[in-house]
Amino acid sequence: MLTSMKKIITAVLPLLFLGACTKDITSLNNNPKQPSSVPATALFTQAQNTLASTLSSSNVYLNIFRLIEQQWQETTYITESNYNIKDNKIPDGIWNAYYRDVLEPFEQSKANFAKSITLSADAIKTDIAIADIMQVYTYYYLVTTFGNIPYTEALNIDNKFPKFDDALTVYTALLTRLDADLANITTAQSLDNADQIYGGDVGKWKLFANTFKLKMGITLADVNNGKAKAVVESAVAAGVFTSNDDNANFKFALNPPNTNPVWVDLVQSGRLDFIASKTFIDQLTTSGDPRRALYFTTDASGGYSGGRPGTKNSYDAFSKPSTKLTAPDFPGLLLDYSETEFNLAEAVERGYSVPGTAADHYTKAITASIIYWGGSAVNATAYTALPNVAYATATGTYKQKIGYQKWLALYNRGWDAWIENRRLDYPVLAAPANPVSGFPTRFTYPVSEQNVNTVNYNDASSKIGGDEVETKLFFDKF
Amino acid sequence: MGTIRGTDFIYKDGQRVVGDDGYYLQTSTANNVIGNSNAKWIGGINNTFRYKNLTFSFLIDIRKGGSVFSLDTYYGFDTGLYPETAGLNDLGNPSRLPIAQGGGVIVKGVDANGQPNKVRVENTGSGLYGYETNPNAAFVYDAGYVKLRQALISYSFPQSFVSKLGPVKGIDLSLIGRNLWIIHKNLPYADPEESLSSGNLQGYQSGAYPTVRTVSLNAKFTF
Numbered sequence: 001m002l003t004s005m006k007k008i009i010t011a012v013l014p015l016l017f018l019g020a021c022t023k024d025i026t027s028l029n030n031n032p033k034q035p036s037s038v039p040a041t042a043l044f045t046q047a048q049n050t051l052a053s054t055l056s057s058s059n060v061y062l063n064i065f066r067l068i069e070q071q072w073q074e075t076t077y078i079t080e081s082n083y084n085i086k087d088n089k090i091p092d093g094i095w096n097a098y099y100r101d102v103l104e105p106f107e108q109s110k111a112n113f114a115k116s117i118t119l120s121a122d123a124i125k126t127d128i129a130i131a132d133i134m135q136v137y138t139y140y141y142l143v144t145t146f147g148n149i150p151y152t153e154a155l156n157i158d159n160k161f162p163k164f165d166d167a168l169t170v171y172t173a174l175l176t177r178l179d180a181d182l183a184n185i186t187t188a189q190s191l192d193n194a195d196q197i198y199g200g201d202v203g204k205w206k207l208f209a210n211t212f213k214l215k216m217g218i219t220l221a222d223v224n225n226g227k228a229k230a231v232v233e234s235a236v237a238a239g240v241f242t243s244n245d246d247n248a249n250f251k252f253a254l255n256p257p258n259t260n261p262v263w264v265d266l267v268q269s270g271r272l273d274f275i276a277s278k279t280f281i282d283q284l285t286t287s288g289d290p291r292r293a294l295y296f297t298t299d300a301s302g303g304y305s306g307g308r309p310g311t312k313n314s315y316d317a318f319s320k321p322s323t324k325l326t327a328p329d330f331p332g333l334l335l336d337y338s339e340t341e342f343n344l345a346e347a348v349e350r351g352y353s354v355p356g357t358a359a360d361h362y363t364k365a366i367t368a369s370i371i372y373w374g375g376s377a378v379n380a381t382a383y384t385a386l387p388n389v390a391y392a393t394a395t396g397t398y399k400q401k402i403g404y405q406k407w408l409a410l411y412n413r414g415w416d417a418w419i420e421n422r423r424l425d426y427p428v429l430a431a432p433a434n435p436v437s438g439f440p441t442r443f444t445y446p447v448s449e450q451n452v453n454t455v456n457y458n459d460a461s462s463k464i465g466g467d468e469v470e471t472k473l474f475f476d477k478f
Numbered sequence: 479m480g481t482i483r484g485t486d487f488i489y490k491d492g493q494r495v496v497g498d499d500g501y502y503l504q505t506s507t508a509n510n511v512i513g514n515s516n517a518k519w520i521g522g523i524n525n526t527f528r529y530k531n532l533t534f535s536f537l538i539d540i541r542k543g544g545s546v547f548s549l550d551t552y553y554g555f556d557t558g559l560y561p562e563t564a565g566l567n568d569l570g571n572p573s574r575l576p577i578a579q580g581g582g583v584i585v586k587g588v589d590a591n592g593q594p595n596k597v598r599v600e601n602t603g604s605g606l607y608g609y610e611t612n613p614n615a616a617f618v619y620d621a622g623y624v625k626l627r628q629a630l631i632s633y634s635f636p637q638s639f640v641s642k643l644g645p646v647k648g649i650d651l652s653l654i655g656r657n658l659w660i661i662h663k664n665l666p667y668a669d670p671e672e673s674l675s676s677g678n679l680q681g682y683q684s685g686a687y688p689t690v691r692t693v694s695l696n697a698k699f700t701f
Contacts, residue, residue: 078610079609079610082610086484086485086507086508087485087508087609087614089508312603312604434499434501434605434610434611436504437506444506444507444508447483447507447508447509450507450509451483451509467506467507468506469506
């Protein structure tokens, strides 16, 4: 009896456990903690943050333009100052930052805005237009850094091998997009706190788009003067930045993780990598620039000095980036009034019909820069009256005068300084001590594109005239 | 599979080309195949000798071919950590002296015309032998080796002794050593077997540790 009971229990027990199982176990694959969709506003803010961080960064795997422009110099690891962009795979870093971490979230943000059931049709159009302006802005840096880039086939997860589009064609398409975006901004307020630049102020975004359009027009001037003239004139007629209050400042947080990347790289890291470059700080000293003390700290002997480009330097001996700039909440500047006035000065010189004189715009530009960095109007008046600074008496052509002063004003914006330096051909920077190439007029394509997207890569590099750092890009005629 | 890519030297008739500045020219792309972490073959020789109660055995491991990138020499040759970065130059003077005092180095290679390089460069600071002036390919080495992986010496106590110990039927005492000797290798200052990680990080050394050597004593009682 007992044995038969045992037999029954042994036979039935597994059946009981079987009953405890669910039939469909595929639901186990669903992660209940993973959000099924991310809010469009969160994607927007994240993309904006990465964009501002990338442009402000001093990370040697991402943004080394302050070094190329000889505004800063390195102390121990000096390969980037000597134009080596390969060892740290910097092109790959830029590519990932812009395509994967900025453009793609903006793209998804746009798609999610379009699906919104709470927003009005006009509000959706406006939100998408602002995200699109940010995308156009991002593509501007990609196309001026690499030349031909994936554009029409980019940001499509189903196409792993996008073709590269012609740089000038992309650039023209961006201008068209910017105009369409401007027309689509119809509501009075948008995005609110999701927008960490203007807090959703639509009026400011219109100003931003037109000011950026002016900048894009000027960048095109050497290659297609007619188009540039039309773009610049329509942008100026629609209204551009008129004071530092209009500046596009991305507000970095006081506490990690969303802080000023320069603070992360220079202060939080505890590293002693960067000092002033002799090229830059000596120019500030020679011309008696009031921004010298605002840009840099004093050196070991209480004066101002910088390290020679491309050489190893003592960290303690030289001036370092100022504490204003290395503060955790120092904002990331995306577009400012100062460069706008420089662009207007250039527009006047190129004979475009914009109001004002070149000298007036030029003076306003320098003044705006000095005041932005914390100088006084009195400083600015005195500085702009100096014979080697004043527009009437400074040396050279308008390209030289503007190029030189733009280089000084675009201090925390090495990427823009590099673009303007290539376009205006001033200032002429002496080569660093042991350069691995000539002055880089573009960046080579990422290694990942060479290996994975080989056919399209080969096509693009032959079309731009070789995937070399010294290949000149479409906007860089001279 | 296992390809190592990076910047390479530029060659002319099999010789490294040196630029006008006296340093090696480098490829403009960082995508050149400069090595492969896979070995051509891996083998071992195991043998055991017995003489009366003594046993001796050894295992020799051999790896032929494959390459490894050393981040340690990439930086170490740069900063002057290794003896190759000092010493006498072709003039018989310490190479770390300034050129003006007879120092400096002429790196081996040819100029653009194929003539031997004659440009002397300073070796007063860092950089000459390391990553600052050399392509990635300069730090890729042959990862082959011949190693005495294991040696064992064992003694079995005689039955006449063991039989007195009641239930014990046998006692073996062995001394075993592992990773005793790298008989031959081509990678300087590190064990070619060491690698940063598996997967995509094979054939890449950074802060390489020596392989742990173990010496153990083994007493085996059979009941």
